[in-house]
Amino acid sequence: MASLKPVPKLREFDLAAEPLRGLNRYLHQDAVADGISEIRIRNPDGAHSIAVGLNAPLDVHVHGHVGYYVAGMNCHANVTVHGNAGPGAAENMMSGRVHVKGFASTAAGASAHGGLLVIDGDASLRCGISLKGADIVVGGSVGSFSAFMAQAGRLVICGDAEDALGDSLYEAVIYVRGRVRSLGADARFEPMTDTDRAAVRGLLAAAGRDEDAGAFKRVASARSLYHWHADANQEY
Amino acid sequence: MCGIVGLLVKKPALRERLGALMVPMLTGMTERGPDSAGLAVYTQPVSAHQHKISLYSGEHAADWPALLEHAAREFSGEHAIAAHGNQAVLTTAADADRVVSWLKHAAPTVAVLSVGQSIDLYKDVGAPADIARRYDFAALKGTHLVGHTRMATESAVTPAHAHPFTAGRDFCLVHNGSLSNPHLVRKRLEPLGIRFETDNDTEAACRFFEWRLREGDDLREAVTRGFAELDGFFTFLMGTGSEMLIVRDAFACKPAVVAESDDYVAIASEFRSLAHLPDISHATLFEPKPEEIYSWQV
Numbered sequence: 001m002a003s004l005k006p007v008p009k010l011r012e013f014d015l016a017a018e019p020l021r022g023l024n025r026y027l028h029q030d031a032v033a034d035g036i037s038e039i040r041i042r043n044p045d046g047a048h049s050i051a052v053g054l055n056a057p058l059d060v061h062v063h064g065h066v067g068y069y070v071a072g073m074n075c076h077a078n079v080t081v082h083g084n085a086g087p088g089a090a091e092n093m094m095s096g097r098v099h100v101k102g103f104a105s106t107a108a109g110a111s112a113h114g115g116l117l118v119i120d121g122d123a124s125l126r127c128g129i130s131l132k133g134a135d136i137v138v139g140g141s142v143g144s145f146s147a148f149m150a151q152a153g154r155l156v157i158c159g160d161a162e163d164a165l166g167d168s169l170y171e172a173v174i175y176v177r178g179r180v181r182s183l184g185a186d187a188r189f190e191p192m193t194d195t196d197r198a199a200v201r202g203l204l205a206a207a208g209r210d211e212d213a214g215a216f217k218r219v220a221s222a223r224s225l226y227h228w229h230a231d232a233n234q235e236y
Numbered sequence: 237m238c239g240i241v242g243l244l245v246k247k248p249a250l251r252e253r254l255g256a257l258m259v260p261m262l263t264g265m266t267e268r269g270p271d272s273a274g275l276a277v278y279t280q281p282v283s284a285h286q287h288k289i290s291l292y293s294g295e296h297a298a299d300w301p302a303l304l305e306h307a308a309r310e311f312s313g314e315h316a317i318a319a320h321g322n323q324a325v326l327t328t329a330a331d332a333d334r335v336v337s338w339l340k341h342a343a344p345t346v347a348v349l350s351v352g353q354s355i356d357l358y359k360d361v362g363a364p365a366d367i368a369r370r371y372d373f374a375a376l377k378g379t380h381l382v383g384h385t386r387m388a389t390e391s392a393v394t395p396a397h398a399h400p401f402t403a404g405r406d407f408c409l410v411h412n413g414s415l416s417n418p419h420l421v422r423k424r425l426e427p428l429g430i431r432f433e434t435d436n437d438t439e440a441a442c443r444f445f446e447w448r449l450r451e452g453d454d455l456r457e458a459v460t461r462g463f464a465e466l467d468g469f470f471t472f473l474m475g476t477g478s479e480m481l482i483v484r485d486a487f488a489c490k491p492a493v494v495a496e497s498d499d500y501v502a503i504a505s506e507f508r509s510l511a512h513l514p515d516i517s518h519a520t521l522f523e524p525k526p527e528e529i530y531s532w533q534v
Contacts, residue, residue: 046508065507
């Protein structure tokens with residue numbers, strides 16, 4: 001017996017005419033109750049906190065540029081920004097997928113625990129700072145201090161990295177294709193294994209990209225900061 | 237937190253609309269800076285022998301026509317005054333330094349906000365939208381503008397602590413951030429005869445750059461020297477009679493977005509202040525990189 005496939009129901013929001021708080025309340029409550037699966041948002045015009053705290057498998061498309069914290073704390077939802085994102089995009093994401101088609105400002109994916117953040121353009125400084133398990137794929141380059149103190153998860157950089165990449169890394173792993181201006185304290189290049197190449201291939205595919213996984217270098221923690229050394233003379 | 241905004245129009249026809257284009261930019265930064273606001277507008281320069289002096293009387297009622305008459309008696313040459321309530325722009329053919337020191341005695345309740353040949357300066361405490369209405373910012377005309385909305389973090393909320401800060405001629409600076417060594421900078425500048433009007437950290441940066449300009453640096457050289465001398469967080473936006481310049485600190489702690497098109501260069505702390513500019517969807521958008529200097533000539 002053929003199953004009846006539900007027709008996706010669409011709802012549009014125009015932030016030039018409707019308040020942001022109403023949109024977020026709708027995404028948190030009514031969208032799920034109404035069985036709406038796709039939401040399109042027009043005229044975001046740089047507003048903060050669009051689609052934060054989602055907790056349902058919604059498909060959200062934001063058409064324009066957004067301000068701080070878009071899709072912060074995301075759980076289950078698939079949020080696409082057809083534009084640029086301000087600071088803290090997908091910060092503290094738990095699961096789901098956030099895709100920024102333009103560039104992302106500082107601290108994209110900060111503290112994210114799970115899910116996938118894709119940035120097609122460049123990411124500014126501190127991308128993936130304190131990453132706690134999410135995956136991030138950046139199509140362009142990242143600014144200084146990216147993956148600073150990242151604890152778990154993976155950061156794939158298709159372009160270049162500025163200064164202090166992976167400073168004070170824990171167990172997160174960075175794959176970078178381009179030039180690295182400098183590594184941070186305790187970060188080091190390590191040989192790529194087949195497992196690494198397969199991981200990069202999988203992440204690039206998930207991000208809809210076709211770079212050659214063989215062209216990436218692995219950066220991980222040397223773990224020399226894990227334990228106190230009395231003779232290190234504080235020269236880290 | 238503070239908001240910065242800047243606008244430089246490339247097409248002469250847009251000079252008529254400079255203020256109207258800027259007002260939504262300034263008010264868009266109200267949440268970042270609700271306690272004070274100000275802006276410097278660069279107009280067509282006065283003739284070579286003249287100067288413009290922006291004046292502010294605060295809560296004191298000023299009799300601007302009487303001040304003009306008094307100035308005309310004191311100094312030879314043409315004088316004019318354009319008043320907007322407690323703000324006025326005095327145009328003088330006399331030596332500007334002499335007029336400024338005369339004002340200290342002749343009008344002790346009047347503060348000098350700026351001196352130059354193209355700069356007019358407005359700043360006050362209150363909500364940005366109220367200040368924009370108070371001084372009719374929408375009617376301002378000129379080549380470029382540098383504006384600020386303030387949320388005070390390190391010194392008092394007074395008109396004198398509001399931005400832009402000025403020093404010398406036709407130079408102004410606005411700042412989002414905080415400096416950690418303004419007192420050291422000040423200690424270094426005061427023995428050179430440089431006088432400060434407030435205890436504000438931004439004033440130290442403003443007087444440092446203006447000192448370097450007088451010592452022969454161009455603005456880029458002065459800013460580059462500032463990387464070594466000024467410690468702290470900053471996005472600085474500066475104006476001179478012919479230039480607008482933005483620079484962020486090495487950690488890019490404070491935000492900035494630039495939109496550039498054939499018609500204009502617009503700068504704001506956040507995109508939401510640029511969203512309503514004409515044809516913004518065709519402008520090139522980017523964030524200034526840390527310690528990289530971006531400037532545009534009129």
